[in-house]
Amino acid sequence: MIPVVVNGAAGKMGREVIKAVSQAEGMTLVGAVDQNPAYIGEDVGEVVGCGALEVPLLNDLQGTLVMATQYPTQGVMVDFTHPDSVYENTRTAIAYGVRPVVGTTGLTDKQLSDLTDFAEKATTGALVVPNFSIGIVLLQQAAIQASKYFDHVEIIELHHNQKADAPSGTAIKTAQMLSGNGKTYNPAQVEEQETLTGARGALANDNINVHSIRLPGLIAHQEVIFGASGQTYTLRHDTTDRAAYMPGVILAIRKVTELKSLVYGLEKIL
Ligand SMILES: NC(=O)C1=CN([C@@H]2O[C@H](COP(=O)(O)OP(=O)(O)OC[C@H]3O[C@@H](n4cnc5c(N)ncnc54)[C@H](OP(=O)(O)O)[C@@H]3O)[C@@H](O)[C@H]2O)C=CC1
Ligand SMILES: O=C(O)C1=N[C@H](C(=O)O)C[C@H](O)C1
Secondary structure, X not given: OEEEEEXXXXXXXXXHHHHHHXXXXXXXEEEEXXXXXXXXXXXXXXXXXXXXXXXXXXXXXXXXXXXXXXXXXXXXXEEOOOOOOHHHHHHHHHHOOOEEEEOOOOOOHHHHHHHHHHHHHOOOOEEEOOOOOHHHHHHXXXXXXHHOOOOEEEEEEEEOOOOOOOOOHHXXXXXXXXXXXXXXXXXXXXXXXXXOOOOOOEEEHHHEEEEEEEOOOOOEEEEEEEXXXXXXXXXXXXXXXHHHHHHHHHHHHHHXXXXXXXXXXXXXXX
């Protein structure tokens, strides 16, 4: 049985993960952590509404990780917290020999590279996955194919308005996956002038424009639009329920126990 700690357990994703882990075979929930004082000390199963799980929700990550090391099998920490804390949480888990499965977005390139080095030195498996849904992996693969034939591409990501980071981790990863083929996308046709700053979005890898929309009523959506003379080609993915991420999260918990270094992206473990 894989001992699992969920960090950010009272959040939108953490709640789904608690339910999914408690129902999955081959793993057992041993710790639940959150900073929200409203729930500290409560049984996490009662907090998320799936019945008592006999795991108190604590605000002590390090203490909970120590508990997770008391089991015969090496533990896994799933993190769905906040861009401000994900780097430190992940480093702490690796330091305790607990393998991180990181869903939280907003890690900088430098932070990701530091964590990669740290996991390598510690020979500890780690997974950083900006999007756990199979649909996004398929969209990204289709986009890689299309990018061989189109020189113009822009990404639009649309999320609920409680999201802290912009652009989304998924949009950044998608742009990274389209880059590195020697192309600079979107060669200028005219000299552009922004009458309102930011109108053309942010520039990701290899000059790919990324536009972020935040509205109540949305969950998580992404379009990749390619253009060429006389045609456009649009790929779109819609998340309508956070349940979409759970098969990927459960797979990642299983797979991270086989790794000895940090792996970035769900596509690498499918
Ligand atoms: N990889 C993927 O497939 C997905 C990734 N995400 C990412 O996951 C992250 C979380 O998203 P979501 O669940 O919607 O966010 P929520 O704000 O709903 O949940 C985050 C939870 O973590 C708590 N928290 C924040 N900081 C800490 C900390 N330092 N220690 C312990 N708990 C903490 C929050 O408490 P409080 O409310 O008090 O701040 C909250 O309860 C985001 O970065 C989001 O982009 C989201 C969906 C899918
Ligand atoms: O905050 C969210 O909700 C999501 N965040 C991730 C991201 O930044 O890409 C994954 C998904 O888009 C939902």
